[in-house]
Amino acid sequence: MKQTKPIHIAWYVFSDFLMASLAWGIMYFLRKYFLGLTVSEDGELAIDDNFWLGITLVPIGWVILYTLVGSYRSLYKKSKLQEITTVFICSLIGTAFLYFTIILNDIQDDNKSYKYYYIAYFTLLGIHLLLTMIGRLIILNITEKQLRSGKIFFNTLMIGNDETAIKIYTDTNKSF
DSSP states (O other): OOOOOOOOTHHHHHHHHHHHHHHHHHHHHHHHHHHTOOOEETTEEOOOHHHHHHHHHHHHHHHHHHHHTTOSSOGGGOOHHHHHHHHHHHHHHHHHHHHHHTGGGSOOOTTSOTHHHHHHHHHHHHHHHHHHHHHHHHHHHHHHHHHHHTSSOOOOOOOSOHHHHHHHHHHHHHHO
16 A cells, blocks of 8 residues: 655644744734723724734744644654643643733733733633644644555554464554
8 A cells, every 4th residue: 555645744833833823913912902902093903013023933932832842743643632731731831931021011000900911811821722722633633534544554563473463463453
């Protein structure tokens, strides 16, 4: 059977970058909305240099974090549960970092409520977690279909006598 070309890990990196950029872009406007600042002027979104800087640099930080925890290894050996756990933990860490470096500086008036900080933190956490998981699960579902259909396979050496090797082979094929 001819093997299909496997999905390159760069698609995973691209998905993470795109989703982190989208999450930060959404959060940029939500922060303005939560603070009562102008979100749009004359029907156009109020975009400044901080927006472009944020949707470029923040996703690079997320990709670096995911690289440090080893997320960009073989797609075909990943578990969905393990990915959900890894993304959740990384999202907690990354969101806390963004909270203390960027969001904490949003309110300049001491009379404002701390409610904004809680809303901002959990909104960013939720948006980033949801979008990143959507991107990753789409790619993992494609890899799972490739494995189950036999388009992608791992060469395996079976050691044992004829009966044992045949039994292992048939049991393995049944599980897929």
